Amino acid sequence: MDYEVAVRITRRNHNAFVHLLAALESQGYDLSNVLVSNNLDEIIEKRPKVILYSFYSQEVDTVKKEVEKIRKNINAILVAGGYHAIAMPKHTLKVLGFDIAVIGEGEEALYDLLTKLRKTNYTITKDLTEVRGLAFYLGDEFVFTGFAKVEDFWKFPPYPEGLKLISPMEISRGCPFGCYYCQTPYAKGFRMRHRPIDQIVKYSKRMKDMRYITPNAFAYGSPGGILKIEKVEALLRALQPLRREGRRLFYGTFPSEVRPEFVTRETVELLVKYTDTKRLAIGAQSGDDKMLKAMHRVHRVEHVINAVELSLEYGITPVVDFIVGLPGETEEMQRKSIELMKWIIKKGGKVRAHYFMPLPGTPWAKCKPSPLSEEMKKFLGRMAAEGKIEGAWGIQIETSRKLQKLIEEFYEEPFSYVGKVKEIC
Numbered sequence: 001m002d003y004e005v006a007v008r009i010t011r012r013n014h015n016a017f018v019h020l021l022a023a024l025e026s027q028g029y030d031l032s033n034v035l036v037s038n039n040l041d042e043i044i045e046k047r048p049k050v051i052l053y054s055f056y057s058q059e060v061d062t063v064k065k066e067v068e069k070i071r072k073n074i075n076a077i078l079v080a081g082g083y084h085a086i087a088m089p090k091h092t093l094k095v096l097g098f099d100i101a102v103i104g105e106g107e108e109a110l111y112d113l114l115t116k117l118r119k120t121n122y123t124i125t126k127d128l129t130e131v132r133g134l135a136f137y138l139g140d141e142f143v144f145t146g147f148a149k150v151e152d153f154w155k156f157p158p159y160p161e162g163l164k165l166i167s168p169m170e171i172s173r174g175c176p177f178g179c180y181y182c183q184t185p186y187a188k189g190f191r192m193r194h195r196p197i198d199q200i201v202k203y204s205k206r207m208k209d210m211r212y213i214t215p216n217a218f219a220y221g222s223p224g225g226i227l228k229i230e231k232v233e234a235l236l237r238a239l240q241p242l243r244r245e246g247r248r249l250f251y252g253t254f255p256s257e258v259r260p261e262f263v264t265r266e267t268v269e270l271l272v273k274y275t276d277t278k279r280l281a282i283g284a285q286s287g288d289d290k291m292l293k294a295m296h297r298v299h300r301v302e303h304v305i306n307a308v309e310l311s312l313e314y315g316i317t318p319v320v321d322f323i324v325g326l327p328g329e330t331e332e333m334q335r336k337s338i339e340l341m342k343w344i345i346k347k348g349g350k351v352r353a354h355y356f357m358p359l360p361g362t363p364w365a366k367c368k369p370s371p372l373s374e375e376m377k378k379f380l381g382r383m384a385a386e387g388k389i390e391g392a393w394g395i396q397i398e399t400s401r402k403l404q405k406l407i408e409e410f411y412e413e414p415f416s417y418v419g420k421v422k423e424i425c
């Protein structure tokens with residue numbers, strides 16, 4: 001069978017592509033033309049006219065090798081989407097070797113791009129300048145057609161009908177907090193938008209374990225910065241008939257999380273009453289108030305302590321995220337993070353440690369990690385050996401080093417949903 005388009009699906013881009021394919025289909029794109037495969041050799045063998053990628057900056061080495069392999073074997077138009085393409089489009093095109101970068105939210109841009117490419121018999125012409133949300137080269141000229149925004153992303157269903165694909169469902173998009181290390185607000189906007197409850201219920205029927213994608217599960221129904229408890233409750237209540245049919249409902253846990261100041265007695269009671277959640281993923285990031293302020297987290301350590309205590313009181317294990325080696329983090333600040341991590345572990349919670357990675361498209365993109373104190377290294381090593389700390393901080397040290405090199409060599413001003421991204425370093 002001949003395919004016009006292939007999707008290079010991976011573990012990391014799976015959820016995004018499930019939603020994108022649903023959006024393509026709902027706009028009238030025939031998915032029987034689309035091969036979705038995690039096997040690059042299969043994609044090459046089928047010789048599609050277009051291959052779609054979506055990836056993070058942490059993956060660029062692997063992606064570059066794959067592009068080289070494709071180029072050696074077939075002549076296809078290579079399209080890149082995702083956080084790296086938005087933040088470093090010139091690198092994506094010139095260095096990684098893609099033909100087109102999708103800039104912004106992809107639902108409509110990708111549909112317009114694929115229909116336009118079909119009309120131009122799969123050649124890159126100036127007709128593509130009519131499609132919003134693209135970057136590409138016309139000869140030597142770099143063309144950018146504007147940032148693609150999909151205000152009401154929920155007008156597209158989450159799952160395609162024509163392909164048997166399922167994933168946790170994206171229920172909210174955007175985040176107002178603007179933590180300096182995070183790409184979400186700059187790629188998806190500062191205002192949170194939400195999929196309506198009836199649609200969430202309708203499509204949740206397809207999941208056995210109901211899980212959701214959102215930057216902050218307790219911000220459901222709000223512009224993002226405040227808790228609207230009645231909206232969260234309305235959603236969870238509406239999902240109860242599906243629980244009674246035997247599905248389990250997980251909320252505020254993998255693959256989403258909650259901000260600590262949104263963990264209140266009322267929100268935790270909702271989890272107990274309406275969900276099967278046993279682990280609550282809480283973003284703490286540091287045990288030092290000055291550091292929290294410097295990274296623009298807009299909450300304090302006391303919120304983390306309160307969130308942990310409340311979760312434990314109700315029999316839910318708090319799984320608390322920390323970032324170590326943050327820019328400007330002193331030994332004293334690291335000592336405070338260690339104290340907080342120790343306290344959480346002693347109380348019966350879990351800690352997930354991450355090492356600071358400068359991500360393109362964020363205010364901290366050019367910032368360097370701070371060295372880890374001897375005390376921090378010993379603590380993390382000991383806790384990891386005893387199985388008391390989760391998280392990939394060890395591997396992330398190497399990834400962080402690669403990202404710093406990438407940014408030093410190829411920095412470009414990122415495109416963003418919100419205009420110019422502040423540069424802190």
Ligand code: SF4
Pocket residue numbers: 175176177178179182183184185215216259283
């Ligand atoms: S880290 Fe979380 S709260 Fe902060 S900007 Fe990103 S999504 Fe929002």
